[in-house]
Structures are given as structure tokens and as C-alpha cells.
Amino acid sequence: MTAAPLKIAYSPCPNDTFVFDAWAHGRIPGAPALDVTFADIDITNGMAERGEFDVLKVSYAVLPWVLDEYALLPCGGALGRGCGPLVLGREPDADLRGKTVAVPSERSTAYLLFRLWTADAVPGGVGEVVVMPFHEIMPAVRDGKVDAGLVIHEARFTYQQYGLHSLADMGEHWETTTGLPIPLGAIIAKRSLGADTLRLLATSARTSVKMAWDDPDVSLPYVLEHAREMNPSVANQHIGLYVNEFTHDLGDAGYAAVRGLLTRAAAEGLVPPLGRDALSFV
Structure with missing residues (x-):
């Protein structure tokens, strides 16, 4: 009897589809079959908090709320250097004190990095924070609906097409103050799947990444x-x-980055504190 496909949700962004292409299309021998749902990070974060899917791509920022039910896989996610979220405005030297800023989620790594940056760089803090889907943020800034916007993903490469300016790079601030890579998106899976299945998921994710690297045109x-x-x-x-x-x-560097972000965020009262073994895999 064939096992039912695992329900997985990840974003339609190029990094996720690139990583999961081989696995999602059944090209990895022995890997569990996947039933894929596409959803933006704010949606998948909520799915994780409700325990709705077997495997999810989520923001590292949501981990403190979900690690009782989900385990962090040691692969498949997004960390890096020089790839942090940007704060954009219509004017190159805009003062954000007391201003309205659009963000993609208040449970996102981008938001945690933004709050850590404002604590250092915006005396008195920003004003209202408005949550909206990330693909709506640049048009909202351009059209004057908000004063500034926190953007992620491919917006790094396209914001100038909207006539916008980068006011600050959240990743640059993080790397300068910590020396660690930037933790962005995580792959989590339900602990109830069992240790053997969790290990198989990690192996499948690594194989899918390697296959994509070996022949990216596929x-x-x-x-x-x-x-x-x-x-x-x-x-x-x-x-x-x-x-x-x-x-x-x-x-080691990746785990240090994740723990460093969540520890700093907990110290600012942005997330609950992590338990000592909360990031353990199996």
C-alpha cells in the first residue's frame, strides 16, 4: 500500500521552486511523495501555528511558537550573506521617525531584523506598521499609501523599476553587528512523523538541492x-x-545565526525565549 503524499507548503519564489523541483516531481528515488501547496510566507507561518501541514517553509521568526509540534530540518531553507531585506522609500534620505511602514508579516525574520535595526538606527522608532502581502508593498510605497516598505525576495533586484530608493539593508546591519549569516526561511516538519521520516525528509531535501545545482536548466x-x-x-x-x-x-554557523537572531529578538520582547534544545533535529 502506497503511503499518502505528505502535505507541504512553500512559496512560489524561485529559491523554493528551485530547491523542491526534483522532489516535487518525483525524481528522487525513495523520497516521500509530496502534495504541494503554494503560499506566501505569512500564510505558511499561520499554517504552522495551526499545525495544518506536514512540512512547511516558514520564517525563522515563527519558530518559537511552533517548535513543540514541528522540528527544524537542518537543510532546505534560506540563510546567507548580502541577502537581507531592504527598507525602501520614495526619497533617498527619508526620515522614518514616526512614519508608516509596510511589512510582509509581523512574524517574519524580515520584521525581526527590521525591529532590531530600528532600535539602533531610528531614535524614537517608526510609527504605524502595516502588514500587507510582499508583492503589494512596492506599489504602496510608490503610490504614497505608506511612507516606506520592508521588502524581501526578488524585490531586491526590481525596486528601482518603481522609482524607489533603498534606505537601509537589514542584512548588512545584522552581519555588521553579529558577523553571522542572515537567517531567513526554515523548513520544518511535524515531529509526529517520527525520527526515521524526519531523517528521510532531510536526505530528500539535500538530494533535491544537489540535483538542482547539478542541472539547473531542468x-x-x-x-x-x-x-x-x-x-x-x-x-x-x-x-x-x-x-x-x-x-x-x-x-554550525547556520545554527548560531538562528539562535542568535531568536535570542536577540527575545531580549527585545519580540518572541518567546527558546528552550535549550528547541532547535534539535531528532
């Missing part, structure tokens, strides 16, 4: 089918930035 149709930014060169830039050695294996 994944391109899947990537472009779902990318909001359809330009192949932009998609390739996105993949090059967010799919790296940390995607294949978090390693």
Missing part, C-alpha cells in the same frame, strides 16, 4: 511557471543569492 520551467518576476535573469539572481551552502546544510 528546474527552470517550474521556477518560471510560479515566479511573479518572470524574467529568467532575475530568477537566476534570486536563486544564486538564496540557495547556497546553508540550504544544503545549516552547519
